[in-house]
Amino acid sequence: MDDSDSDSEVNFENRFRILVSNEITLKGHAKVVSAIAVDQTGSRVVSGNYDYSMRMYDFQGMNSKLQSFRQLEPSEGYQVRTISRSxxxxxxxxxxxxxxxxxLINLTIHLPLIVLHYLIWVLCIWGWCLMGNLHCLCPFQFHASFADL
Structure with missing residues (x-):
């Protein structure tokens, strides 16, 4: 077998893999992570899970403990299904x-010494009475899917 054949086999096997130079494990959630949203620059991540909480990570200001800088519970006693950023x-x-x-709207600019404050707006649209499944956020429209629709 010639070298060009072995190189093409390696390239074929790795064609769907993501090139990773550094890898970390984010800490904080106690149960399965069910939702994740990454901003466009890749420097901030918001994750949600089945222990009813959301955690926000900022890679620019993160220390060696790899912990989130903010944690909140959007709906007490309900699992987080999906998260998306504007x-x-x-x-x-x-x-x-x-x-x-x-x-959830960020009211202040994140700096390592400033605590972030978030205002929660609840969209109550009459007719929804069962759990939410998914949603889509875009600049002009909002789309959601609920179990009773």
Whole structure:
């Protein structure tokens, strides 16, 4: 077998793999992570899971403990189903197992010494009475899917 054949086999096997130079394990969640949203620059991650919480990670200001800089519970007692960030990354949308959709808006600029404050807006649209499944956030429209639709 010639070298060109072995090189082509290696390239064929690795064609769908993502090139990873550094890898970390984010800590904090106690149960399965069910949702994740990454901003456009890749420097911030928001994750949600089945222990009812959302965690926010900032890779620019992260220390060696790899812990989140903010944790919140969007709907008490409901699992986080999906999370998405707005294109401007100043707000994000969270669908939990409840019948409400939460829009979380960042009120301050994140600096390592400043605590982030988030205002939670609840979108109550009459007619939804079962859990949310998924959603889509874009600049002009909002789309959601609930178990009763």
């Amino acid at each position: 294109p401007t990354a100043d707000q994000f949308l969270c669908v939990t197992g409840s019948a409400m959709v939460k829009v």
